[in-house]
Structures are given as C-alpha cells and as structure tokens.
Amino acid sequence: MIRAAVVGATGYAGAELVRILCGHPDVTLSVITSRQYAGTPYDAIYPALNGFVNLDCLGSAAADVAKNADVVFLALPHKASMAMAPGLLDAGMRVVDLSADFRFKNRDAYEAHYQPHACAHLLDVSVYGLCELYGEAVASAELIGNPGCYPTSVLLPLMPLVKAKLVDPTTVIADCKSGVSGAGREATHATHFCHVNESFKAYKVGGHRHTPEIEEQLSLCAGAPVRITFVPHLVPMTRGMHSTVYVSLASGVGTGQIRQCLESFYHQKPFIRLLPAGRFPDTLHVKGTNFCDIGWVVDPGSGRLIMMSVIDNLVKGAAGQAVQNMNLMFDFQETAGLGGVPYPL
Amino acid sequence: MIRAAVVGATGYAGAELVRILCGHPDVTLSVITSRQYAGTPYDAIYPALNGFVNLDCLGSAAADVAKNADVVFLALPHKASMAMAPGLLDAGMRVVDLSADFRFKNRDAYEAHYQPHACAHLLDVSVYGLCELYGEAVASAELIGNPGCYPTSVLLPLMPLVKAKLVDPTTVIADCKSGVSGAGREATHATHFCHVNESFKAYKVGGHRHTPEIEEQLSLCAGAPVRITFVPHLVPMTRGMHSTVYVSLASGVGTGQIRQCLESFYHQKPFIRLLPAGRFPDTLHVKGTNFCDIGWVVDPGSGRLIMMSVIDNLVKGAAGQAVQNMNLMFDFQETAGLGGVPYPL
C-alpha cells in the first residue's frame, strides 16, 4: 500500500480522484487539500461520499503532503502546479500533474498559450501521460503531465494511424463535444443550468489551448510540424466527451489497413474498446469509466476517414488517466482501482 | 462462489442486476434470459458492458436456469413471475422475485390490484425483502418478494417510527417523485425524451398499485389497518427517487425522540445514511448506489413531521436490494457487490 495525496481535492477532477483512490486496492488516500475548504470535512462538500472519506481538507499543502504521501496528484489550475511541483519532487514524491504545466516538450508553445514557465527544465523530465502511447516512459517517470481531456479523445483514435503513416496529419479536423463538468465546479454564467439546458454551442473557436497540445503530440508522432483545426462544443449533459475527427487517408490506404493498424496497436490495451464496423460510440456507454470507445468509417462520398471516440472527460479525460499513470509508475495492475463494472444506463 | 441466473435480463432492473452480479465477489453470473433478445450477445444490447459480460441471452428459461444456477432473480412483469417461481423452487433454487407477485401477505389485496394469484400458497412462504426490516426472515427464505421502489423509499423513513408508535400512521401522505428509468425500458409516449424533458407531472393519482403494498406493510407494523395517500410524480432524470412523507406526531413526541428512534433502529445498517438536522437528501448523492439517505424536520407551523428519503430506484429500489437479499440468504457480507465508492457527481 502506498499513500496518495490529492492537492486541490474539491474541484471536479479532484473529487473524481478521491473517488477512485478511495476504492483503489493498493492505495491509502492520506491527504486531501483545498484552499477554499480548509478545515471542512470532505463529505460536507460531496455528500455522496459520506461514509467513504473521513478526511478534512487541509489548507497549506506542501509540508503536510510531503510528509504523508508517496505520490501526489496535483488537481490545480495552470500555474499553481508549477509553483508546487519542484518542491514535491525534491522531497522525493512522484507527481502526477493534471494541469497543462508539464504537458509540453516545447517551452515556446507552452508560453505562447499559457504564461512564462517557472521551471522549464522539468519539461525535459516530465512524461506526457497518455498511457497507451507512452506507457514505458510513464513507468519510470517522476513527473507526469496528465493529458487534457480533448487531446486524449483526439489523439487516441488518431495516433496509431499517424505513426503508421496511414493518414495525412495535416488534414485533421477535430470537432469535439464536451459535457459541462469539463468547465469545472466554479459557478459561472456558462455553467448555470438555465444557460446550458436546451443549448448547444461552440466556444473558443480557433483559440482553445488544447490545440497546441494536440499539435505537439501529432508533430512528434509525424516527425514534422502539424497544424490542425479544432472546435470544442458544449453539450447539455454532465459527463462525457465525443470527438469526431476528419482526416484524409494516405494514398492507397483502405478500411482493412485502418482496422488492422488499430487492432494491432490497441491489442491488450485494457481501456480501449474498438467498435465493430457500422457501430458508433456513445458517451453514455463510457460514463463513469476509464474507457475510450472508438469507431470509424470511410466516408463513401469524399473518401475521408471519419473517426469517432468517446471518453468520460472526468475519468479517462482526467482523474482516471491520472490513476492509470500512477498504476504504471508503481507497477500496479494497469486497471487497479479502475475496473468497476460500467452502468448499463 | 454460487451461480446466479437473471431471468428477464434486458429490462432495466435486469440490466442493473447483471451489472452488480458481474462485480460480485461471491457470485458467477451463469445464465441470463430474455424472450425478446434470445440468441443476442448481451453487450450488443448494453454496449457499456462490453468486456464484462460474455453471455448470450437464452430464450426458453426454466430448464436451463434450473441446471445452471443456485439462485434465480426474476426480473419479469407481474404474472410472468408467478408462472415460473414454483418450478424453480421445486428444483431447489432460491428465488428473488422483483415483481409484485410475492410481496403481499394478503391475497385479496394482491388480487384486488393485480390479478388472480396462481400460487397463493407461496404468499405464506415468501418473505418481503425489505432487508432493514425483515433481515432475519430473509436469511432463511427460499422466496423473496423484492419490494417496490416507492414502498422502499416510503417505508424506510417511516417504519421505525410507526413501530415505536411515535407517529400516527393513519395520517401519512407520501408525495413521491421518480426518475424515468422507473417506467422501464419499453419505448412509449410516456418515456419519449421530448415528452419528459422540461416536464413534471403526477400520474396514476389515487390509483398506483404500490399503494396497497405500502398499506399492508404499515398495517402489519401498526397492528391495525392503515390507509394512506400516495401520489407518484415523474421527474426529468434517468435515475433516482425522492419521497416526501408527511405524518402527524403522536401526542407529546418531539424531535429528540424521532432522532433517537431512527438512530437506534438504523445503527449499523450499512445502507441507511441519516442526515444531520437541517440537511435534506438529494437523489444525486445516491445515484448508482444502494443507499437510502434520510432527512427530516418538524414543520414549525403545523407541527407535522416531514420526512424525506432518496434512493436510486434501480438499485435500492430494485436490483441492489435484490442482491442485498441474496447476500443475507447466502450469508455473504451484506454489502458484498454493493460497496462501490459513489460518484461525487
């Protein structure tokens, strides 16, 4: 049994981490922190967890965390993470950071879309925690940059094909749709029930900060700079993310090669479910799970490949993938704590 | 490990049984049946369960079930259950029936609201499976009449107080609200998204068949015939049931006695969570769980006791309670298979 701390435990990703870690067979949840709710019992904030979490939130994080944990999950806003990570690493912790602060290799790309980086040397050390792609590096990492939800949902269907050069990465259009929990727990106009219900809309068109994250990964994979078109939309539902990805096939490539490539790449990857031909994924089928379900079809009219993926944005898109990373780092079973039977509806 | 069969596995209660039994540490799910989907792989019907259930639905139930199971869950419509239960019992199965067919002690009450009973002698044998009330009888039962969802949500807050004569059961008004999954999987106008969304309404006012079920239990408890007022309503949500129960206090009874009675009665009952004063239950906090959360207040104006309870209608209101009954029948831990950490949202 190792001891885990969740820093920023009252946001939605933090709460989902608490849920998963409470049920994890190899982990004791030892510390939870929250600036806003310091001193408050956790189940006063999330009454669903009454009887499962008997911890109060701590306020001043670093010292207590370092003494009482073997692994630390940082579920903080961008910038707050990079202020805290170096100290934790120095104290010998292994760190899984859910912000964008350690996702980039290219410092310039990070700084162009976020802010000056306070510990850029760690960008060389950190591993991009997309487990299905970088599992080996994750296993020995001290610091994980846990992927964004949109990048996870776009890269998982696309990366095997880009690596195998079956598609032209410069033609990628990713039309993505997210449930409202992706906007976080803060009460804003954008998350008011009456503004979300019966509403569907795009947001941050042409300017969402997950764009450079996806582009860096695709570029690394393709061995050349890749720009994409990415449009996120908001769906009136709590959890779930659906990405429809359009990409041109490389010359001469057909359905058979696509299927073969994906099946071979995702063989024995426990959280990827490839759908049979003619079936398309549904966010409802992965709700509350760490699965990414993937379907695709070659458009008869245009010859383009259309790929669809679904994840639960809070699980495979955040907390679940973070725990999957921890499992690999500590040589636990990859599915430990993440293997609950999905709800049929 | 025992073997369990689910007869009627493709309805919502059946699907929830499949989910729970798949994750149960002491059970192997050995047989699932469905007249409508005979021969179909289960995960073609519920794709969420892809990778967890590798069974096809069987069509002709009785013979296959008897050979391959130690316990049988009947998730069938009323009437279909009583046609099947006697044969299974004769073959030595233990049976948990989720229909109304074995919930009543009073045959006349059953027949007045349902139909002529085909095996009324079993009404003396069957045990009403409200585990918190009848746990001992359940343990040795061969046949369980698993309670209805509304009766479960109304009786759990009320029964301890009726038993202790702290309230006057003849004054009970139960105003209950259910999510749409309570209406079952069948596609009807009443379950069409566009008729449910942005809609709130009462239904079957003064005529719902859960009324006599509640009344029989209250009468047994009070030692005298009790009639109640019960109005069910439909809420635009998938899962969840909320009951607001109004009842007059017995003379001289105050808040302290109410709390003491409930705390004493539900001490160490793992699925009952009593809320502190001033907190009211929320269906969201029990979604996907076998919990019943209970809150209450004495109305300052009228002096009436107002009790509120929430359950997940498919879990504590159906499949979860059925498994809880099985756990007691086979001397498993009461929470086995039912102890997953709740989702924070």
Next chain:
Amino acid sequence: MIRAAVVGATGYAGAELVRILCGHPDVTLSVITSRQYAGTPYDAIYPALNGFVNLDCLGSAAADVAKNADVVFLALPHKASMAMAPGLLDAGMRVVDLSADFRFKNRDAYEAHYQPHACAHLLDVSVYGLCELYGEAVASAELIGNPGCYPTSVLLPLMPLVKAKLVDPTTVIADCKSGVSGAGREATHATHFCHVNESFKAYKVGGHRHTPEIEEQLSLCAGAPVRITFVPHLVPMTRGMHSTVYVSLASGVGTGQIRQCLESFYHQKPFIRLLPAGRFPDTLHVKGTNFCDIGWVVDPGSGRLIMMSVIDNLVKGAAGQAVQNMNLMFDFQETAGLGGVPYPL
C-alpha cells in the same frame, strides 16, 4: 399606447417582462434598467432578443424612469423595491412590484420573515395582484404586490374551495416543485448544471418565505388564521412549477361540489384551464404561457382532496401575471400580450 419601464431588466423575471412587453399591442417598452449592465445593449445579454429590443440598459433608475414611463415594473430583490416605489408613486407612476415588499397586509408577518418595512403605510394601499381573486381591486390600484410563484400555484386551485368552505384550510399540505429559473440568474452552486442535472431535492423545508404569504391569503379567505405545511423542491428543468396540494374535504362534500365550485369560479377566466376528471396537469403544457392548468381527484383511500396545478414560474408565476395586472389597471384586454399560441412541445 402607454410607456412601460422595467427596473431590473436583466434578471429572469425582468427578461420575461421585456419579452412580453415587446410584443404587447398597447405598450411601448421605453426604459430598461440594470445596475450590473448599465450601458450595455440588451441583446448582448439576451442574444435571443436580437432585433426585438434596441435599448441599452440604464443604470440610475428613478429619474429617467419617472420621465419616460406610465407604468413601472419593479423586478428587484426584496428591500430594493420598497426603496424605490414611493418616489415612483409620488411622480404619478402606476407600479407593479414583483418582490415581496408589497404583498402583505400584515406588516408583522412581512417583518418577521423579511426585514423592517420602510414604507409600511403602502401595505394598505397596495393590492395583492392575484388577478383571478382580486381583479376588481387591481383595476383601480396604483401599486400592485405581484404574487410569488409558489403562492400563485397553491392559491389558484385552493382559494375558490376555501371561500366556499368546501375544504378545511387548516389541513393544507402543499408539496411544490419548481424549475431552476425560479432560483434566478445569479450563478451559484445551487444553479450549476452539474449539481442540478439528475438531481431532485427539497430545500428550505419548513422555512420558505412564501409560507406566510400563502397563509395570509388563506386566512383572509377563510376568515380565520390558517397555518399550512409547505415544502418546495427543485426539478432539473428550466421552467415550470407543479404543486400538489392535499386538503381535507369539509363534511359531506363530494366531487360534484368541487367541480361545480371551480367551474363556476373560473368561468370566463382566460388563464385558468380546468382539466377533465382523470387528467393531471403537466408543466410542459403551460411552458411559456400565462396559464394555470388545474386537475384534482378525491383520494379513494383517505377521502382527501388532491389538487394539482401547473404554471410557468416566470410567466403566470412572475412576469405574465405582472402584465395581466397592468392590463387590468389600464383597462386593456386581460389577455393582451399574453395570448400567444402555446408550443405543442
């Protein structure tokens, strides 16, 4: 054509007033105010109204309003209204106030539940704007206390029967359910989509400030002090309010008298729709309208009368009723501006 001002035009009740007044045949919307959005074009706040409202919000209200309007709607929080109303009345305006500040006759009741009253002499002058009950007084009123949403939905089914002494008002239990727009436009945890979706719960049990408002009206009607039990609940939908009201029949009263009383009382009241026996109202059927649909049944078990009413909380529960009051005050057709054909879904 008269000129109307809406003070507090960016809250939900204010926005609904703007919508209705824009389409009113006898009114020009001349002034809209909003402290928070002073200087902002209205359709930047409510883009749906692009092309219909070409006004900017004014900030400092009183002077501009008095110069440019014949009638003023105050859609302000409690307390803000009573600071503003006297000046407007002095300037010759007729005022419809949507707060609680002028709803009470009994100053003590108001002050016990709200705050000290700054202009209590106006409580004798103001008329409680439940048009179906007080239509004549409304016609000549200078100041209307527009009823609360819950009181409207509870009083409309009940008042005719209380007046006719067909029911015992001391036995009233009102179990009410509201859509989220009733909580207003402010972004709070309680209105966050993820806390509302798939959630049903009671709130302010035994302490909601609409209780004394209902009680005062019932007491006036019954000629004796009446206390009731009232529990409000929150429904995951935007608009709509459903009240289920339980009350004991007076001795010897039967269904026929109930129907006759209601039909006679609501004969030619354009916004009340009495449902035929066996039909129960649905919030979906009054969405966006000024209707109150009413159904009822005598509970066969207990003999209690169960009444159900539905309104759109923002229309008949707020802005629509306010305009209906204005129509009566200015001798317009009662349905003017309120007669649009309802949406079938």
Next chain:
Amino acid sequence: MIRAAVVGATGYAGAELVRILCGHPDVTLSVITSRQYAGTPYDAIYPALNGFVNLDCLGSAAADVAKNADVVFLALPHKASMAMAPGLLDAGMRVVDLSADFRFKNRDAYEAHYQPHACAHLLDVSVYGLCELYGEAVASAELIGNPGCYPTSVLLPLMPLVKAKLVDPTTVIADCKSGVSGAGREATHATHFCHVNESFKAYKVGGHRHTPEIEEQLSLCAGAPVRITFVPHLVPMTRGMHSTVYVSLASGVGTGQIRQCLESFYHQKPFIRLLPAGRFPDTLHVKGTNFCDIGWVVDPGSGRLIMMSVIDNLVKGAAGQAVQNMNLMFDFQETAGLGGVPYPL
C-alpha cells in the same frame, strides 16, 4: 383570409404547423388529418393547445382537404406525400410538402436514396423552398419541396459564399448536431429518455439521406458536381440544430470578403441574423423561432473557414420555413405568423 389544411397534423412538424397557423393573421386552419388519431380532438393529443384548436383529426384526407382548403401542408413520411400531392394539385390546391419527395431536381439522386418516384414529372415543377435562396421562384410555385432541417442549416451559411466562389465547395465538411424532436414523435429506443439523457453520439455516419439533398443544392450553386462529408449527431435536448461547417477559402480570400458577401446576401432577409466577429451561435437563442443565426471565423492554424449556424429544427428546419414559403406564395408579409418575440431563455 385563406384556409389551410395540415395533413399529418399529429407528428411534431405537423403540430408545429398547427401552432403557427393558429396564430397566423391571414390564415384559418380549416382541416387537420391524422390516420392514427382520426376522430380525436386535437387538444387531447397536444393538451398545451387546449383552447386554441377546436378541431378533431380527420382520417381520410384527400376529399375533405380539397373541399376545405386553399393551401395544403403535407407533413407525411416520404412516399405518402407523393401519393397524395398530384390529386391535390389537380384540385387546384397549392401544396407545401415537408417530406423529401419534391426536394430533388435529379430523379436519380432521389431514387438512389429513397425509392422509385411515383410522379417524377412534378420534380420539374416543384420549387426547393429555401426561401432565402429561391424566394422569387417560391412566390409563383404550386408545389414546394420544403427543405430538410440539416440542409437548411448547412446551406444557409454556405450558399452565398459558394455562389460568390469565395470557398471551395469540394472541401466541405458539415458536422451537425440535432435535438431529439428531429427523430419525430414515434416512441423508439432511440428516443427513450434514458437512452438520450447524458448521451451524445453520431448516427447514420456516411449514410444520412440529407447528404444528397445538400450535394444537389451545392452542385447547382457551384455549377459542378460537389460531394461533401456530413455527419449528424444527436444532442440530449428537445429542439435545436447546430451545424459546424468547415470549408477551404478560395485563393486570396479573407475575412473581409466573407463578411461583405454574407452581409450583402442577407441584407433585409428577416430570418437571418449574422453574428458579430467573435460571437458564436447558440441553439437556445433561436428556440421556438424561425431564425437562423450564423457566426464564423477563419481558423488561424489551418486557414480554413469555420462557419456555425443554429436553427430550431421544427421551425426554420420544418414548419416555420413551410409557413414562410406559404407567405411568399400568397404574397403575405414574409414574417406573418412567424414574428413572435423569442424567449430570453
């Protein structure tokens, strides 16, 4: 005043026609038909309309319709329309058909995706009722093929630019999202609340029959055959359609030309609202209206044009546009019956 008939009045498009025609200043709704509900009062099916429609549904349509109407709206399934339209035209009616039967010029395209055409000569006579494009032809038409909802939402943003050769129509990708009412009133698994709620998914990928309809119109406009990629998705909401359209700019074209072209084309078109730069449309803002709101941006990364449009699929996507066509055919004001003030939420 003319007399209008709605054939197939109980489906969702039919019901929306009934709503609009009931409130139309120049029309009397004289006949409504429904095979399924012949003899039933309309407001028993749609209780919201109680007090507004006092007609019973007729069963056998043709004869009664011809005697009692000047214009006939056919809100029937494909195939049923083409069986009925010729007789109505022969009897001197003007016909607006909401099915696909008269939308195509190219008989082969129709037959490849639907069925053999029973009266293909009418394809030369009928006018594609996209009013903003074909308004003049509509004015003198006897038979209108009312556009599909998806084609309306895709063509309105795109057509002016294709006509002006500012974009390359062979690069169009239309990622579209529809509310559930688009699936019609029939109760199916796909429309069951519990399958839609918290679900987002694509459907009929690469095979939806609105593809050839869009392609024919784009081809006519471009003067050359155009194939597109079109993926429809289902959103958990009742009304609304959102299309995100990706298209490559013609060489040298910039934002200014795009804006100028759209503004010029849609100048004084009463139902098109072009959003200012940086604003994106939201289905909530057009709910219940005949508006199409359009926003766009040039993607900084790829240089592609991204256009977004929203409509209410039952209004501008069906019944509203049908009435707009009728208005043009009978020289009524184009907005007659369609000009209600939108709801702010």
